[in-house]
Amino acid sequence: MDALTLELLNGLSLFATLGIVALGLGIVFGLMGIINLAHGEFVMIGAYVAYVSHANGLNHWVSVPLAAAVLFVLGAIIELALIRRIHRQPEITILATFGLSVCLRQAAELVFTKDFRGVPNPVPGATRAFGVLFPTYRYLLIGIAVVVVVATLLAFTKSRFGLTVRAIVADRDLAEASGIRTGIANFCAFGIGAATAGIAGALVAPLGAIEPQAGLPYLPGAFLVVIVGGFNKLWGVVAGALTVAAVQIGVIHFYDAVWAQIASLGLAVLVLQFRRLSVESAST
Secondary structure: OHHHHHHHHHHHHHHHHHHHHHHHHHHHHHHHOOOOOOHHHHHHHHHHHHHHHHHOOOOHHHHHHHHHHHHHHHHHHHHHHHHHHHOOOHHHHHHHHHHHHHHHHHHHHHHHOOOOEOOOOOOOOEEEEOOEEEEHHHHHHHHHHHHHHHHHHHHHHHOHHHHHHHHHHHOHHHHHHOOOOHHHHHHHHHHHHHHHHHHHHHHHHHHOOEOOOOOOOHHHHHHHHHHHHOOOOHHHHHHHHHHHHHHHHHHHHHOOHHHHHHHHHHHHHHHHHHHHHHHHHHHO
């Protein structure tokens, strides 16, 4: 029973990380139709913001909103300077964001070198709950991730900005003809997507080594979450993160991490196939 409880807590921790990383990816793809291959590097930069904050004597919890602010500004600049010029050309945006990811990794290497950096755990130790000991910081990570995801979803579903975003997602041309300034919405959406990745990076910084390649492992999982949850539904990101986390933790329990990744990929393929068949049956 204790082993099962521990697996469930590990699953919640994985869900928290996947959910907050995939949320930004879902925002950018859902609104702008952009497959952002540099999203993992945004997570990496968020982790480096936490490292620099710690090196300058700032509290770790200060680094989390600071990472969000830094990544929002960086994302907004990237949208203005690069994405806005090519966002209607999907193939070009894939190449551009891939090139951007390489540039960001090289820039991090030039500034911080390839050496592993680290941030100390701000809440060391473990807490006994549900009959098992589990790292206290991971409990906080789960709670903060839930708050960030819910707040972002509410902002996109209950606010005037969210109404504008949904109008653009439904029909961009009609939204532009109605006087909606889609450029500002894209600017904000890309910045918010980058900011959520920055928050994720700062939150996971104490859990592992920080180096220029640190963001790469987060990208495949985030894409799988978006595929499983749905491309145009932010609430689907939550369902997708829960599903992928449950599959991965379940497979890891019986096999290993390699089979867990294979199972997640197989799940994504099945979901895409089911959607294709649903569209074909609806059109006949």
